[in-house]
Amino acid sequence: MxxxxxxxxxxxxxxxxxxxxxxxxxxxxxxxxxxxxxxxxxxxxxxxxxxxxxxxxxxxxxxxxxxxxxxxxxxxxxxxxxxxxxxxxxxxxxxxxxxxxxxxxxxxxxxxxxxxxxxxxxxxxxxxxxxxxxxxxIGAATRMKLIVNMVMGTVVAGLAEAMAMAEKVGLDQEDVAEVLSVGALSCPTVIHKSQAILSQRYDPHFPLQHQQKDLRLALLLGDKVEQPLYVASAANELYKKARRLGYGESDISAVYRAASN
Amino acid sequence: MxxxxxxxxxxxxxxxxxxxxxxxxxxxxxxxxxxxxxxxxxxxxxxxxxxxxxxxxxxxxxxxxxxxxxxxxxxxxxxxxxxxxxxxxxxxxxxxxxxxxxxxxxxxxxxxxxxxxxxxxxxxxxxxxxxxxxxxxIGAATRMKLIVNMVMGTVVAGLAEAMAMAEKVGLDQEDVAEVLSVGALSCPTVIHKSQAILSQRYDPHFPLQHQQKDLRLALLLGDKVEQPLYVASAANELYKKARRLGYGESDISAVYRAASN
Amino acid sequence: MxxxxxxxxxxxxxxxxxxxxxxxxxxxxxxxxxxxxxxxxxxxxxxxxxxxxxxxxxxxxxxxxxxxxxxxxxxxxxxxxxxxxxxxxxxxxxxxxxxxxxxxxxxxxxxxxxxxxxxxxxxxxxxxxxxxxxxxxIGAATRMKLIVNMVMGTVVAGLAEAMAMAEKVGLDQEDVAEVLSVGALSCPTVIHKSQAILSQRYDPHFPLQHQQKDLRLALLLGDKVEQPLYVASAANELYKKARRLGYGESDISAVYRAASN
Amino acid sequence: MxxxxxxxxxxxxxxxxxxxxxxxxxxxxxxxxxxxxxxxxxxxxxxxxxxxxxxxxxxxxxxxxxxxxxxxxxxxxxxxxxxxxxxxxxxxxxxxxxxxxxxxxxxxxxxxxxxxxxxxxxxxxxxxxxxxxxxxxIGAATRMKLIVNMVMGTVVAGLAEAMAMAEKVGLDQEDVAEVLSVGALSCPTVIHKSQAILSQRYDPHFPLQHQQKDLRLALLLGDKVEQPLYVASAANELYKKARRLGYGESDISAVYRAASN
Structure with missing residues (x-):
C-alpha cells in the first residue's frame, strides 16, 4: 500500500x-x-x-x-x-x-x-x-549512489570522446563499438551507450541533466572531504556543455554531441 | 614458424x-x-x-x-x-x-x-x-587500438577516483566494488581493477607506464585531428602523477595511489 | 559610524x-x-x-x-x-x-x-x-567578483604548475620569476606569488580556502548558466588538493605545494 | 650581417x-x-x-x-x-x-x-x-621559453572562460575588462587580450596554433619529467577546440571562441 x-x-x-x-x-x-x-x-x-x-x-x-x-x-x-x-x-x-x-x-x-x-x-x-x-x-546510501553514478558519468564521457575521435581519424564507429563490446570493458553501459551514439538516438533512459546533477553533487561531496577529482570534474564540464547544446533532457549518451561538437 | x-x-x-x-x-x-x-x-x-x-x-x-x-x-x-x-x-x-x-x-x-x-x-x-x-x-588498426586503450585509461582513472572518494566519505571500498560488480558497469576491467585496488596489489597485468604512453599517443592523435579530449587528458595527468609516485611498472590499477594521495 | x-x-x-x-x-x-x-x-x-x-x-x-x-x-x-x-x-x-x-x-x-x-x-x-x-x-556585483577571482585562481594555479615544472627540468625558479616579472604577464599577482613560492612562505594575504570557495561558487554559477569551465575546474581541483595537504589557511600561493607534490 | x-x-x-x-x-x-x-x-x-x-x-x-x-x-x-x-x-x-x-x-x-x-x-x-x-x-633556454609560454596559454584560456561566463550571467564584458585592468592581474597580456575579445578582432600577434604547439611541447616535457599539469592540459584542449573551430591562424585570444561556443 x-x-x-x-x-x-x-x-x-x-x-x-x-x-x-x-x-x-x-x-x-x-x-x-x-x-x-x-x-x-x-x-x-x-x-x-x-x-x-x-x-x-x-x-x-x-x-x-x-x-x-x-x-x-x-x-x-x-x-x-x-x-x-x-x-x-x-x-x-x-x-x-x-x-x-x-x-x-x-x-x-x-x-x-x-x-x-x-x-x-x-x-x-x-x-x-x-x-x-x-x-x-543516514547519508551513507546516498553517498554510495553518488559515487557509483560518478563512475558512470566518467565512463560514458570517456566513451563519447573515443567515439568522436574515431570519426575524426577515419575509423568506423561501429567497429569501435564492436571491439569494445567483446573486450575487457564490455558491460551493459558501454554496449548500450555505444549503440545510442551510433544510432544517434538519445531516448532518455537516464536523462543527461540528472547525470550532470549527480556529478555536481559528487564533486561537492569531494569538496567537503578534500578529495580532488580531476577526471570526474572534466567529465562534469563536458555534460554542462551538452546541456548548453540542448541535450539536458536527452539520454546521458548525448554527451557525445558535446565531445564531437 | x-x-x-x-x-x-x-x-x-x-x-x-x-x-x-x-x-x-x-x-x-x-x-x-x-x-x-x-x-x-x-x-x-x-x-x-x-x-x-x-x-x-x-x-x-x-x-x-x-x-x-x-x-x-x-x-x-x-x-x-x-x-x-x-x-x-x-x-x-x-x-x-x-x-x-x-x-x-x-x-x-x-x-x-x-x-x-x-x-x-x-x-x-x-x-x-x-x-x-x-x-x-595501414595505421587504422593502430589508431583503433589507441582509442580503445584511451577508454580503458579513462575508465580505470574514474574508478580510482571513486574508490579514493569512497574511503574519504566513510564508505567501505568493498561495498563500492560489490555494487559496481553487479550493476550496468560490470565488466572484467571494473571487476579486476576494483579487486586490485582493494587488495593493494598491483601486479602488472598492463603496466601503468604503457597505459600512460598509449594515452599520450592518443592525445597526440587528437592533436593532429583537432579533437579536444578533456576527460582523457585529465586521466593522462593522473597517470603521470602515478608514475612520479613510482608506480610506472605496476599495474594500471595503481593509478589509485595517485587519486588517493 | x-x-x-x-x-x-x-x-x-x-x-x-x-x-x-x-x-x-x-x-x-x-x-x-x-x-x-x-x-x-x-x-x-x-x-x-x-x-x-x-x-x-x-x-x-x-x-x-x-x-x-x-x-x-x-x-x-x-x-x-x-x-x-x-x-x-x-x-x-x-x-x-x-x-x-x-x-x-x-x-x-x-x-x-x-x-x-x-x-x-x-x-x-x-x-x-x-x-x-x-x-x-542585486547579485551583479557578487557575480563580477566571483568571475574576477576565478581568473585569479586560474592564473595562480598556472603559475604554480610552471614553477613546479621548472624545478623538475633543472631550471632555476628565480630565473622563471625574473622572466615573468619583466614580460607581458608582469602584474602584482604574478610577481608576488612567484616570490611567495620562491621563499616558501605562504603568509595568508588571500587564504587558499577562500580562493577555493570562490572557485566553487564560480563553478556553480557556471553550472546554473550552462557555461563549461574546463580550465577553472581543473584549477579548483588543484586547490582542493592543496587543502588536503593542509594549506587551507595558507596563502593562495601554497597551491604550489599541490602542483609540486 | x-x-x-x-x-x-x-x-x-x-x-x-x-x-x-x-x-x-x-x-x-x-x-x-x-x-x-x-x-x-x-x-x-x-x-x-x-x-x-x-x-x-x-x-x-x-x-x-x-x-x-x-x-x-x-x-x-x-x-x-x-x-x-x-x-x-x-x-x-x-x-x-x-x-x-x-x-x-x-x-x-x-x-x-x-x-x-x-x-x-x-x-x-x-x-x-x-x-x-x-x-x-643547451636546451635550458628552450625549456624556459616553453614554461613561460605555458603560463601565457593558461592565463589567456582562464581569461577567455571568464569573459564567456560574464556574458552568460548578464554582466558587461567591458566592465570585466576594466576591473581586471586596474586590479592585481593587470598586465599587458590581460589588458590586450581582453580588448581583443571585446572587439572580436583576433589579428595574430601570437598565432593560436603556435600557442597550442608550445603547450603540446610543454606537456610532453612534463611527461618526460613526470610532472602532472592538470590546468595546462585543460587549457591545451581548449586551444585544440579553437583550432577545430578554424581559429588556428588567429590570435591566441580567439580561444575565447572555444570557451563561449
Missing amino acids: SLLRDNLQCRDFVKSGAFKGNNPAEVVQSCDITFSCVADTTAVKDLVFGNYGVLQGISKGKCYVEMSTIDEETMQDVAEAITARGGVFLESPVVGSRVPALEGQLIILAAGERKLYDECYSCFEAIGKKSLYLGAD | SLLRDNLQCRDFVKSGAFKGNNPAEVVQSCDITFSCVADTTAVKDLVFGNYGVLQGISKGKCYVEMSTIDEETMQDVAEAITARGGVFLESPVVGSRVPALEGQLIILAAGERKLYDECYSCFEAIGKKSLYLGAD | SLLRDNLQCRDFVKSGAFKGNNPAEVVQSCDITFSCVADTTAVKDLVFGNYGVLQGISKGKCYVEMSTIDEETMQDVAEAITARGGVFLESPVVGSRVPALEGQLIILAAGERKLYDECYSCFEAIGKKSLYLGAD | SLLRDNLQCRDFVKSGAFKGNNPAEVVQSCDITFSCVADTTAVKDLVFGNYGVLQGISKGKCYVEMSTIDEETMQDVAEAITARGGVFLESPVVGSRVPALEGQLIILAAGERKLYDECYSCFEAIGKKSLYLGAD
Whole structure:
C-alpha cells in the first residue's frame, strides 16, 4: 500500500484491493511500512513536511523508507524529523535506470535502522536483483549512489570522446563499438551507450541533466572531504556543455554531441 | 614458424620440429608468412631495418604480419619498405593484456592487404577470440587500438577516483566494488581493477607506464585531428602523477595511489 | 559610524567622537547610511535577521551597504528584506586582499540603488582606488567578483604548475620569476606569488580556502548558466588538493605545494 | 650581417652596405657571429644540415646563435654538429610577440657558451629589453621559453572562460575588462587580450596554433619529467577546440571562441 501519484496506475491497484489514502498522512497512518520514491528534493520535502504530510501520520513504530535520490542533508533532515516522532527510518536510493527498473534489476542501497532493512528485504528482493545494507549512518546510501553514478558519468564521457575521435581519424564507429563490446570493458553501459551514439538516438533512459546533477553533487561531496577529482570534474564540464547544446533532457549518451561538437 | 627471442621457449619449438632461423632475414626467407610481436618501436625498427633484418629476407610474395603496438608513422614506414620489395604487409596489433593472451582471448585488429588477412584468419582464431579487418589503410588498426586503450585509461582513472572518494566519505571500498560488480558497469576491467585496488596489489597485468604512453599517443592523435579530449587528458595527468609516485611498472590499477594521495 | 566587532579598534573610534551602538538595530537607527563588511554568509544573516538585528533598525529611507562577499542568493534575500521595510540597499563587495585594503587600493563593485551609490561615492574613493556601478540588479556585483577571482585562481594555479615544472627540468625558479616579472604577464599577482613560492612562505594575504570557495561558487554559477569551465575546474581541483595537504589557511600561493607534490 | 629570406628587406640592408651571402654556408664563412631566427624545426634543419648549409661554413672559432623556437632535441643536435666542427654555439630563443619585437622589448633567453653570450650582449641589448643567461646546458633556454609560454596559454584560456561566463550571467564584458585592468592581474597580456575579445578582432600577434604547439611541447616535457599539469592540459584542449573551430591562424585570444561556443 503506498501513495501513488499517477491516478490511472492507482486505480488498477485499488481495483486489486489496495487502500488509497487521500494524502501522505493518511497513507502513513494506515500502513506499517511506507515506501516513498519521488522526483527530487522539493518533492520529498513537500511530501514529508507539507500539510497533511508524512510527519502528521507518523507515530511510534511507523516505518518510512525513502527511496528517492536526493542530497544527503535533506535525507538527514527527513530522518531526524521522522525518528523524533517515534518513527523508524530507512534511506534506500536505487541504482539503475528505466530498463532495469522495469525488469526488476535495480540495485538497492540502504542505510538506517537495520531491523527495518531486514523487514524490507523481501520487498527489495522483489523489485531489485541486489540490496546492500551500508550501516546505521543516514547519508551513507546516498553517498554510495553518488559515487557509483560518478563512475558512470566518467565512463560514458570517456566513451563519447573515443567515439568522436574515431570519426575524426577515419575509423568506423561501429567497429569501435564492436571491439569494445567483446573486450575487457564490455558491460551493459558501454554496449548500450555505444549503440545510442551510433544510432544517434538519445531516448532518455537516464536523462543527461540528472547525470550532470549527480556529478555536481559528487564533486561537492569531494569538496567537503578534500578529495580532488580531476577526471570526474572534466567529465562534469563536458555534460554542462551538452546541456548548453540542448541535450539536458536527452539520454546521458548525448554527451557525445558535446565531445564531437 | 617465427623468430623467437626467448631461447628456452625456442628450444621447445625446435624439439617439436620447428626451424630456427639465425636472424630475421633467414626466418623471413624460409616462411611464407612471418608474424612479429616485439616490445616497442625501437625493437621493430631493429628487426626490420637492421643488419640481416627482415627487409633483407623479403622477396616478391613474402608476407609479413606486424602485431607489435607501435606508433602509426613507424608502422607505415615498415609497410612501405616491405611492399617496396614486393612483400605483402598486414598491421595487426592486439587488444588485451597478460591473462587474455594466455587464455587465447585476445582481440586482433588488422589493416592492410585483405588477402593476407584472410590467410591469417585461422591463426588469428587460434590465438584470439575475435579478429577485425579495418581496411587497407595501414595505421587504422593502430589508431583503433589507441582509442580503445584511451577508454580503458579513462575508465580505470574514474574508478580510482571513486574508490579514493569512497574511503574519504566513510564508505567501505568493498561495498563500492560489490555494487559496481553487479550493476550496468560490470565488466572484467571494473571487476579486476576494483579487486586490485582493494587488495593493494598491483601486479602488472598492463603496466601503468604503457597505459600512460598509449594515452599520450592518443592525445597526440587528437592533436593532429583537432579533437579536444578533456576527460582523457585529465586521466593522462593522473597517470603521470602515478608514475612520479613510482608506480610506472605496476599495474594500471595503481593509478589509485595517485587519486588517493 | 558603523558596527565594529573588534572592541579595541572600536574604542579608538569612540575616543575620536564616534557613537557606538549596542546592537545592529541601534547602529542602523542612528545612521543615514550603514556599511557592513563581515566574514561570511552566516555572519551576514545573523547581523541582518538576528535579534536586535539590522532589519529591526531599518525604516523608510535608511540606507544599507553590504560589502561582505557572500553568495548571490543571500545577498538578494537581504536586499529584499531591507527594501520591504522601506530601506535602500546597495551590494558592494570589494576586490583586493590584505595589502590593497591597508593601502586604500581596493576595487569596489556595486549594484543596487544608483542614488545610494552616488552618495557613497566619496566614501568608496577614500577606501578604494576605483569603484564601479554595475546596475540595479542585486547579485551583479557578487557575480563580477566571483568571475574576477576565478581568473585569479586560474592564473595562480598556472603559475604554480610552471614553477613546479621548472624545478623538475633543472631550471632555476628565480630565473622563471625574473622572466615573468619583466614580460607581458608582469602584474602584482604574478610577481608576488612567484616570490611567495620562491621563499616558501605562504603568509595568508588571500587564504587558499577562500580562493577555493570562490572557485566553487564560480563553478556553480557556471553550472546554473550552462557555461563549461574546463580550465577553472581543473584549477579548483588543484586547490582542493592543496587543502588536503593542509594549506587551507595558507596563502593562495601554497597551491604550489599541490602542483609540486 | 645575416641571412635574410625576404629579398626586399635584404635589398635595403645591402644598399646600406651589408654583404649578402648566396647561401647559409657563405654567410657563416664571412661572419664572426651569425644569428639565425627562422620559422620552425624544419627550417632550422634545412638551414643547418642542407646543401651549402651552415655546417659547411662553420670552421674553428665561428660563432652561431640560434634564436628560433624549436624543440629541445633539434636544438641539441644543431649544437653538437656545430661544436663538432670547432664552432661556438649559443641557444637564444626570445619571449615576446610582434609588438614587443617591433619595439625592441623582447626578452632573450640564452644557454650555451658563456663567452659568446657576453659577446652578444650588446646586440641583445639592442633588440630586447632584457637578456638572461641560463647556463651552459643547451636546451635550458628552450625549456624556459616553453614554461613561460605555458603560463601565457593558461592565463589567456582562464581569461577567455571568464569573459564567456560574464556574458552568460548578464554582466558587461567591458566592465570585466576594466576591473581586471586596474586590479592585481593587470598586465599587458590581460589588458590586450581582453580588448581583443571585446572587439572580436583576433589579428595574430601570437598565432593560436603556435600557442597550442608550445603547450603540446610543454606537456610532453612534463611527461618526460613526470610532472602532472592538470590546468595546462585543460587549457591545451581548449586551444585544440579553437583550432577545430578554424581559429588556428588567429590570435591566441580567439580561444575565447572555444570557451563561449
